[in-house]
Amino acid sequence: MKALGLFLLFAWFSPAFGAGGGSLSFPSNLQHGQAPAVVVLFSLPDCAYCEKVRQQSLRHIHTDPVYKGRVFVYEIDFSDSKRSFIWFDGNKYTGKSLAGPLNVKFSPTVMVFNAKGVVAGKPLLGASLPEFYGAYLDELIKAAWAL
Numbered sequence: 190m191k192a193l194g195l196f197l198l199f200a201w202f203s204p205a206f207g208a209g210g211g212s213l214s215f216p217s218n219l220q221h222g223q224a225p226a227v228v229v230l231f232s233l234p235d236c237a238y239c240e241k242v243r244q245q246s247l248r249h250i251h252t253d254p255v256y257k258g259r260v261f262v263y264e265i266d267f268s269d270s271k272r273s274f275i276w277f278d279g280n281k282y283t284g285k286s287l288a289g290p291l292n293v294k295f296s297p298t299v300m301v302f303n304a305k306g307v308v309a310g311k312p313l314l315g316a317s318l319p320e321f322y323g324a325y326l327d328e329l330i331k332a333a334w335a336l
Contacts, residue, residue: 222304277306
């Protein structure tokens with residue numbers, strides 16, 4: 190049992206473990222405020238820690254009854270200068286052009302916005318232990334709902 194615990198701890202902190210999964214949805218137009226909270230994972234290609242956040246904290250949100258229809262989750266590669274989308278302000282951006290104004294410099298960065306694009310609290314940087322990360326994320330989502 191102790192060996193299993195050590196393996197799981199190593200797996201969580203190992204950059205190679207769990208890499209290679211698929212991205213979350215890419216936003217096309219966030220201007221219309223379809224949900225009271227929008228979670229955005231700012232990632233980089235081949236980021237193993239992004240995959241951990243994706244799998245352990247973000248993929249389940251659309252099936253959770255508390256969040257269903259009230260939270261949308263997207264992923265933006267903040268090094269991408271080709272794919273564009275409409276941001277909350279109605280302007281067209283790429284991941285690279287939006288990273289600067291939002292001060293996104295670290296991968297993964299998770300930010301939560303309300304339906305009008307107001308940031309709810311401080312961004313989550315890096316990958317933390319899932320039980321803490323989930324609690325912080327839940328607080329940010331509830332803050333977005335309250336804005």
